[in-house]
Amino acid sequence: MEIATLTRRRPAQDVARPPHAARRLRLGLPGLALILLALATLAGFVIYPTYPNYDSYYSLLWGRELLHGTAPSFDAYRSPTEHPLAIAFGAVLSLLGDPADRIMVGATLASFVALAAGVYRLARVAFTPVVGLVAAALVCTRFDFPFLAARGYIDVPYLALVVWAAVLEAERPRRGWPVFALLVCGGLMRPEAWLIAGVYFLWVAWPASWATRVRYAALTALAPVIWVLVDFAVTGHPFFSLQHTSGLAEELGRTKGLAQVPGATVQFLKNLDKAPVFYAGILGFLGAAWAAPRRLAMPAALLATGVGTFFLVGIAGLSVIDRYLLVPSLMVMVFAAVAIAGWSMLERGRLRTAWMVGAVLLVGYGVAFTATHVNLQVFRNQLTFRGDAHASLQKVLAEPAVTRARRLCGGPLSTPNHKLIPDSRWVLKAGAGDVVARADPAQARRIGRGVALYVTDRTALLSQALADPTDDPLDSVPLPGFHRIAVSAYYGIYASC
Secondary structure: OOHHHOOOOOOHHHHHOOHHHHHHHHHHHHHHHHHHHHHHHHHHHHHOOOOOOHHHHHHHHHHHHHHOOOOOOOOOOOOOOOOHHHHHHHHHHHOOOOOHHHHHHHHHHHHHHHHHHHHHHHHHHHOOHHHHHHHHHHHHHOOHHHHHHHOOOOHHHHHHHHHHHHHHHHHOOOOOHHHHHHHHHHHOOOOHHHHHHHHHHHHHHOOOOHHHHHHHHHHHHHHHHHHHHHHHHHHOOOOHHHHHHHHHHHHOOOOOOHHHHHHHHHHHHHHHHOHHHHHHHHHHHHHHHHHOHHHHHHHHHHHHHHHHHHHHHHHOOOOOOHHHHHHHHHHHHHHHHHHHHHHHHOOOOHHHHHHHHHHHHHHHHHHHHHHHHOOHHHHHHHHHHHHHHHHHHHHHHOOHHHHHHHHHHOOOEEEOOOOOHHHHHHHHOOOOOOEEEOOOHHHOOHHHOEEEEEEOOHHHHHHHHOOOOOOOHHHHOOOOOOEEEEEOOOEEEEEEO
């Protein structure tokens, strides 16, 4: 029987292939693909000069505040959750001056290349090299992931750390401290890694000695303890991040009841993976569970842990957004790759041929879906907008009239809401109280004089001034007594002294 030999020996085509040909497939093709991906990523970095997102800019600002000997402004109006490792990285980059924001994006893009390589390696170890190549290709063609990297999202390096931790464990079960080291770094970037580290501790501690268990327990607790200590040192509240995040989620309407979480899980996975990959992932999981159940242990564990974490996030009242399902979405891609290339696990025969025919039909469905649902011009427009808008902001804030008005009028620079605060602060090298939001009730008295930034471009208006349901259109209307002193392609500056 074909399935009986599945986990005991290589497929027939691998056995028959000469050793040098096997090495070429294992080393040559994946290596070439990695080089091409790195070159394409570098080209994208140069052609589309994007800048960090809201959260990442705050990591740079907080890192710069640390270097200046001041406490990071964690409690700024609608500031994001702090991430200790990102702040440390932001502090290092801040030493480089103005180019630090672009370097942060470059580092995130490099993390994306590492992520694709990690997904390949994980799928290869769990299944076959062909499955690994297909899984990596799926990651690269789910445009949400490279787009996150192009905006400097912390999620991408976090995913790379988690995936490579899984690779190390899959290659050598109960490997121990190298896996914990990666999870500790991941846990200083996103708290979801705490649960992954806890599950891993239960796995490795069971057969270990008590001395080893104590060491592993210390490693498991290291990331959350550091996070709590940072919160306490800066704010005086050890659980500031948890309280701040839940409060902001409720304010922005991102919370969901427990009954809504299952539906949101399915919908978010479909959005991240796209429908053909999501359904292929289900088929691939079932196929792997039937054909080679022992091989799916690591991807299945990450999938279950990631979905479980998402449920806990919903129960805790934190923001329920699709980015919290990025780890499960990667595992869905791995299982989708099994559906497409799982035939490579089988010996030659009718079952393998039938699987290959089904895979061709599945790929055809995916191609047809992509051709009718995906518009690449939308992604190009978004990337172009990110670079052009930032250049426009730099230009208008650098106008001599703006510099003079900021010096003479005495008030802060106000923006419509919180969206443009970190970008403006970074460009102006300004402190937390120097750039404020007109949407912030606490700033009502201060915004009556000073300099006011307004968004004038339609695309920028929808993404930066009217992006949230709570945004008030009146905050984008010039205040009485203010007159225009500078304009650029996307923004206008008004002043009142």
